[in-house]
Amino acid sequence: MDITVSEACRSLQARGALRRSSRDEAEGVIQQVRERLGGRMPADLEALYREQVASIGDFAAILPEWRERPEWRREGSVGxxxxxxxxxxxxxxxxxxxxxxxxxxxxxxxxxxFDSEDMFERPHWAAGSSLARFLLLLAEHDQALDEGRPPGWELSIDPDIDKCPRAPAIWHAG
Incomplete structure (x- = not known):
């Protein structure tokens, strides 16, 4: 059984790695995003918005702001x-x-x-086999670099990361 987004967020908050937004705009944000995506919205994305995650470590979440018209904190990023x-x-x-x-x-x-150098043309490498596993990996990212962990350390947190269909795991990305 895989971990849920909510379970990952609780674990990260307990470790002090997660910061939440102080405003609860989840319902409006979910409605806007669902409309922007033409009605298709993965349950994990909805769960992330409900958790009001603002950042994990030094990594800022990209969340829409609830307004009469949809706006994104990182201008134009969803497009x-x-x-x-x-x-x-x-x-x-x-x-x-x-x-x-x-x-x-x-x-x-x-x-x-997704790399800005190629204008986000394609996914370059798999960062997590699920959103929950990705959140846990993201919290470990800087520490893994500082410790010089070997390629593939991610498998200890996300045993399926090397099975993602659209791009290889980072240690195979070259």
């Missing part, structure tokens, strides 16, 4: 990944995005890294 059938959910702070896959159909959507 930057729609051509690649994804929704941006986190920024790496360098102009790149982590995006939730919209092409997964009935499967639980994976999270992929």
């Amino acid at each position: 930057l990944l729609l051509h690649a059938d994804a929704v941006p959910i986190f920024s790496d702070g360098c102009g790149n995005f982590y995006g939730l896959d919209l092409a997964s159909g009935d499967q639980r959507p994976a999270v992929y890294f």
Whole structure:
């Protein structure tokens, strides 16, 4: 059984790695995003919005602001990944995005890294086999770099990350 977005968020909050937005605009945001995506909205994305995640460590969440008209905190960011059938959910702070896959159909959507250098043309590598597993990996990212963990350390948190269909795991991405 896989971990849920809510369980991952509770775990990260207990560790002090998650910061939440102080405003509860989840219902309006969910309605806006569902409309923007033409009615298709993965349950994990809805769960993320309900959790009101503002950041995990130094990684800022990309969340729409509830307004009469839809607006995104990172101007135009949702449109930057729609051509690649994804929704941006986190920024790496360098102009790149982590995006939730919209092409997964009935499967639980994976999270992929999209690079600004190629105008977010395609997913470059798998960042998580599910949104919940991605959140846990994101919280470990900087520590893993500092510790010099070997390629594939992600498998200890996300045993399915190397099975994502649209892009390889980071250690195979080259």
